[in-house]
Amino acid sequence: MKHGLLGAATTLGGLLLALAAGAAAPPPTEKPSAEVQAQMSGQQGGSEADPGAALFAEHCASCHDGLVERAPHVSFLQMMAPDAMLQSLDTGVMRQQASKLSAEQRGQVVEFLTGGRPQPPAFPPKNCAPDRMAFDWDDPPFQAGWGVDHSNRRFIPAGVARLSPAAVPRLELKWAFAFPGATRARSQASFAGGAVYVGSQDGTVYALDRETGCVRWRFRAGAEVRTGITLTPWQRGRRQETAPLGYFSDLVARVYAVDLRTGELVWVTKVDDHPNATATAQPVLYGDRVYQPVSSLEVVPAADPGYPCCSFRGSIVALHALTGEVAWKRYTIAESPAEVGKNSHGTPILAPSGAPVWNTPTVDASRGLLYFGTGENYSSPAQDTSDAILAIDLATGVRRWVFQATEGDAWNLACMPFIPDKANCPEENGPDVDFASPPALVDDDGREILVAGQKSGDVWALDPATGKLVWHRRVGRGGNQGGQHFGLAVEGRRVFVPISDYDDSMLPVAEARPGLYALDAFTGETLWATPAANVCGQRKDCDPGISQAVTAIPGVVFAGHMDGRLRAYDSSTGKVLWEVDTDREWPTLSGEPARGGSFGGGAGPIVVDGRVYALSGYGLYFHMPGNVLLVFGAP
Ligand code: HEC
Numbered sequence: 001m002k003h004g005l006l007g008a009a010t011t012l013g014g015l016l017l018a019l020a021a022g023a024a025a026p027p028p029t030e031k032p033s034a035e036v037q038a039q040m041s042g043q044q045g046g047s048e049a050d051p052g053a054a055l056f057a058e059h060c061a062s063c064h065d066g067l068v069e070r071a072p073h074v075s076f077l078q079m080m081a082p083d084a085m086l087q088s089l090d091t092g093v094m095r096q097q098a099s100k101l102s103a104e105q106r107g108q109v110v111e112f113l114t115g116g117r118p119q120p121p122a123f124p125p126k127n128c129a130p131d132r133m134a135f136d137w138d139d140p141p142f143q144a145g146w147g148v149d150h151s152n153r154r155f156i157p158a159g160v161a162r163l164s165p166a167a168v169p170r171l172e173l174k175w176a177f178a179f180p181g182a183t184r185a186r187s188q189a190s191f192a193g194g195a196v197y198v199g200s201q202d203g204t205v206y207a208l209d210r211e212t213g214c215v216r217w218r219f220r221a222g223a224e225v226r227t228g229i230t231l232t233p234w235q236r237g238r239r240q241e242t243a244p245l246g247y248f249s250d251l252v253a254r255v256y257a258v259d260l261r262t263g264e265l266v267w268v269t270k271v272d273d274h275p276n277a278t279a280t281a282q283p284v285l286y287g288d289r290v291y292q293p294v295s296s297l298e299v300v301p302a303a304d305p306g307y308p309c310c311s312f313r314g315s316i317v318a319l320h321a322l323t324g325e326v327a328w329k330r331y332t333i334a335e336s337p338a339e340v341g342k343n344s345h346g347t348p349i350l351a352p353s354g355a356p357v358w359n360t361p362t363v364d365a366s367r368g369l370l371y372f373g374t375g376e377n378y379s380s381p382a383q384d385t386s387d388a389i390l391a392i393d394l395a396t397g398v399r400r401w402v403f404q405a406t407e408g409d410a411w412n413l414a415c416m417p418f419i420p421d422k423a424n425c426p427e428e429n430g431p432d433v434d435f436a437s438p439p440a441l442v443d444d445d446g447r448e449i450l451v452a453g454q455k456s457g458d459v460w461a462l463d464p465a466t467g468k469l470v471w472h473r474r475v476g477r478g479g480n481q482g483g484q485h486f487g488l489a490v491e492g493r494r495v496f497v498p499i500s501d502y503d504d505s506m507l508p509v510a511e512a513r514p515g516l517y518a519l520d521a522f523t524g525e526t527l528w529a530t531p532a533a534n535v536c537g538q539r540k541d542c543d544p545g546i547s548q549a550v551t552a553i554p555g556v557v558f559a560g561h562m563d564g565r566l567r568a569y570d571s572s573t574g575k576v577l578w579e580v581d582t583d584r585e586w587p588t589l590s591g592e593p594a595r596g597g598s599f600g601g602g603a604g605p606i607v608v609d610g611r612v613y614a615l616s617g618y619g620l621y622f623h624m625p626g627n628v629l630l631v632f633g634a635p
Contacts, residue, residue: 052112055105059097066275066301072252073275075300077113079251080223081181081202085110086118088222123180123204124590128214135261136194137239141231142608143190146282150363151441154489154551154604161553161607168556168568169578171632174611175213176586178594182627183619186601188228188282189629191608193260197246198629199225205248207263213589213631217263223251227282228603231260242322247290249279255292257324267324271317276301280602281360286394289327290319291370293357298378302412305345305423309412310353310378311337316361316370318397330397332357332374332385343423354378354410355386358436359487359602364464368394373435373452377410380426389439389452389460391467401467405460406433417506431456432480436602437487442521444493449521451495453484459497461524471524476501477511481621486602487549489557491571493521496557498546514545516559516569528574536563539583541598541622549604558612560599562623566614582616586628597626610634
């Protein structure tokens, strides 16, 4: 148990948290869930020691146990910032439910749920001088979204990156920005109007001046924004008639549009009413539509034999870009879940369920298609659309083809070896090998191929017209944090595949192959392999693998490792050209304490105008916490 899994697992909650990492997604922090706490203290409704627990059991649990539509499961409440939750009880959507509680009691419930006292957040001041505030129409966005281009190649052209391989070894810190109170930083930077836009753990989205890092504006969403911000495109110097918008989503499946000039809210839409629904994928903007994938954390409550497992189905929701109205919603599983039997406790089993969508779809404008990957089923029987790549019609969402990489994968946390009562574990019992990466559409002189990495460590290449398999290669050992976790990058016909192969102690260490690999997109041939050196030493929660997506510029691939190193690799040889250890304290403009840690989550570094923007800190699933946006440039 290298990472002290058993130690942490002396609380069932800690165990669930550790294991839910298998879902490529973020259940709660260090704190056991309310139900688990109640179970541990041997009481159904809170304990005398914690008045907040008793208040929660009396006034809140009936709706937040995961069975009431729209009401987020308690595991999501635990991930909220304390002050944001207090605001929702005092003046927000929960004011009526909390009206019987005194101010002190509201504070107690918040502290019980979030583990923190609700204090006014120590926001960095809006500290830009007037000449750093102006929205610059001469700086249009170069990113179509998460994958830099709509093909999800994560390739930044020379004219945008403006960083030569020769200058890379001289990169040094330009400025750093601290996300207050955060333990993880997994959004991705977007650029336009002279600003860098970025989300954060307490739900604050920032517009920072690109040159100096001062704060132009901030917008507070209700829950963590782990997606990047997708920007309205415009042509250089051409002022738009409509407001330039930024689109992003929060942890309880709300999609937002804000005015990029001011941070004012334009619309917000909740795209799924399931209590465990979440949005981890950065939305896609194409034409007048915003496409939001929906995922979930229902694998967590499923560990409880009294929970009717499972009722969530993954989907893609298309919204009108200007209004946020839902145009259509297409589920990854056509049939709605219904009772198919009872588990050994007499709790209903619901199926089909699962096949969540974790990451940003790929747009194929010429074929009029949207491609994305799915995760496993949650209950039995498994379907033919789980662990699959799907192609749907851009305009209507109608399915065109399905390529299923792994058949018969139904899994939830009840299947974990340490869960004493496995009543809700489906008979398929795994192997839990989601696609948390979107496929990249590779184009080489008019020849096209779709390349996708899976948590199993496999890479699949498909014909984009038909979904037929062209080649397949096993690159990593795989594991519940990948394998190929969150995304690859492409330069020309070369595909860069980051491998996590996290040492979670349940899989053979000898077969782990963490590192960066380059494959030919059309043949699958290995061009080079650079296994990650293990430089962790005695560092706690340090791991050499790469979980987050990587990013390419001409000649160089940037990769953030879970050991806290940001590395630049020569893209023709795999040689490491430069690295920096971000697991340390960093000086910030505001004087706010900033610390780096592991690189994790779905996003990755972005390179623009000779500078590299990377977010460090991943205080989940036994990785090193941190709260910093780092900007490196050559002198
Ligand atoms: C009658 C059912 C019900 C009860 C009782 C209830 N809630 Fe809620 N809660 C909901 C629903 C439904 C939502 C989602 C509202 C929405 O999305 O508009 C919600 C949302 C929330 C949110 C998220 C708010 C946000 O801004 O995103 C928090 C926090 C919350 N509840 C806390 C509590 C607490 C604490 C209690 C007990 C004092 C409580 N709730 C009692 C049904 C309930």
